[in-house]
Amino acid sequence: MVLHTMSQTVVLGVIGSDAHVVGITILEQALSAAGFDVVNLGVQTSQEDFAEAAVAHSAEAVLVSSLYGHAEQDCQGFHDVLDDADIDAVTYIGGNLAVGQDDFEQTRETFEELGFDRVFDSETDPEEAIAALERDLHLTTSESDQVTVTS
Template sequence: MTKTVILGVIGSDAHVVGITILERAFEAAGFDVVNLGVQTSQQDFADAAIDHDAEAVLVSSLYGHAKQDCEGFHELLLEEGLEDVTTYIGGNLAVGQDDFEETRRFFRNLGFDRVFDSETDPEEAIEALQADLDMRSSEDERERKTIEA
């Protein structure tokens, strides 16, 4: 079964090259990719995840204002019933980003499952998502078996 991912650039960011590369890489890896493009609102990500029954939402930002753009994002996903959707963010996430570990902690505290810097190879993100979704599938199977028993 093909897994669906939602991909887009959040907020007022208009950097399209990175998500185009990611779209092609994830499609080549066998994912069904819905590319929302640039300047995507939080609500657009949530709506697309619902409409396409997505397993993951991949947020990109290169202009350095992702901290502001992502405030409240996971609260919105919870309100929309998307608590089981895996969420990733990557790019140049903060202006003057000197200590990426600090930036990673910030976004993990916001609720993102994984945080990548702008130098991350798409294959690394693909391998991480395959592992995360396989793990989640295994958990879902165990849960269904427990409920059936």
């Protein structure tokens, strides 16, 4: 078994009754390419399924996607479920989080109050989320991680 020192596990899924798969498919590919181990739970994932997967895979991050505009009701109590399962992971949510979303700052505040570490709108580039994840998980490359090749 080979252990990668940089490999961090991320649980990814679409919460609640939402069946939009495109966003998490793109995110899964981008996260994998960036070196993360991705556990993709797919669509219509319950809060409990997120928690069980995070425990089973010792996830460092839980990423929630929602595109149908009802994320606030789907995420009520989500962080209580994670806390009850003793999960200490960064939590992100992104997508089209509110129906008729005019003021994203208001939406961001709502989800931060629900306990999310970072909140992204549907226009966010996967690279932006990955850069934030690398900062939050302290994965910036240090000199000790770099390999020197001499000929």
